[in-house]
Amino acid sequence: MIKISNLTMVFKQGGGSDSGITALDRIDLEIPTGQCVAIVGPSGSGKSTLLGLIAGLDQATSGSIIIDDTIITKMNEDDLARFRRDRIGLIFQFFHLLPTLTALENVLVPLELKRERNATETASALLKEVGLLGREDHYPSQLSGGEMQRVAIARAAITRPALLLADEPTGNLDTENGQRIIDLLLGLNRSQKSTLILVTHDLTLASHADRIISLKDGKVVKDEMKL
């Protein structure tokens, strides 16, 4: 269960003036374990900011986030890093692959942090599943945009995390590759009971979620369960 209460994020105004930008405005949300949620909304509405706070990558201005019994908003950086390593898979809007590691090595990073055996076979199989057979030894600079995106997806999925946070996971993919990713993510949700939070502009992806939350100007303006 993810419990978000009165969550607010104010950035100092870009130009250095005193007024702030309220990227999130007193958000209240409860997401039951194992739910698949799509978060949609206009560009700039606060989606990536919300995901970053849930992952503990940023510090909220006020409010709280509790994941199961852990108060994310009260943890220090080391504990947050450990929590993420053990429980969260993250797909960033712009991937954040390590440029000095190959596709395979990038996917292996979370498994090595968790010291899993047979890591290489697991990573190769997952790269094949996302259609990257033949690209394992490429560095990010030798991959297309959608190939980099798929490496980022494989890296987040490989530990079968209890909570997967995905920011625009199909943004650089054609319909067919996008569907492969949808199947992979939904598969995690059903077989692993992973909680999935998918930020997306892709209405096909959103249509597969159990619930669609719409943001606008940092607020929740709609919250619909699929019937």
Add this chain to the structure above:
Amino acid sequence: MIKISNLTMVFKQGGGSDSGITALDRIDLEIPTGQCVAIVGPSGSGKSTLLGLIAGLDQATSGSIIIDDTIITKMNEDDLARFRRDRIGLIFQFFHLLPTLTALENVLVPLELKRERNATETASALLKEVGLLGREDHYPSQLSGGEMQRVAIARAAITRPALLLADEPTGNLDTENGQRIIDLLLGLNRSQKSTLILVTHDLTLASHADRIISLKDGKVVKDEMKL
């Protein structure tokens, strides 16, 4: 008129082995001045590679590209840089904004290279047109994904280039902002007679083009004029 003949791009295999990756395989295409063309195809099919060669950013393995009477594939780097500055607007798949310049300053760069007067008013008006009023003074790190994308679009459009090359220009945008961008780009095509080449996975955007070229494994597999 863009005339592409027998264009081939082979990358050395990612892993350093001797076999190469044929990202483009003997492409022949003619694009009349003022046409609006969508280039579609699966992830990894060669779209960004093709755009990079047309822009003279990379060197083809073989074949030729002629834009009006200029043989792009025979030019040196300085001449290519000047040609791009004077005639081409480029929207990269991952934007390539300068991190140390604000949104407004990023948009101004092409105008300053061309020494235009009233540059600041033109840039501000264009940022407003893409919905970025209030974000002019933000640095790229202070912008959302779709906001950065729109800065990149404004930067490419500001010189009203004779040839605009756009790689996934709506990839990080919701429907409404995406439509604003479609209107802007089509407006350039109609009023400026700019030739537009739009690489995209967005079928809505592609549907507005005069012609849709489909790539697969580095080859043109379909080339359809809209009726």
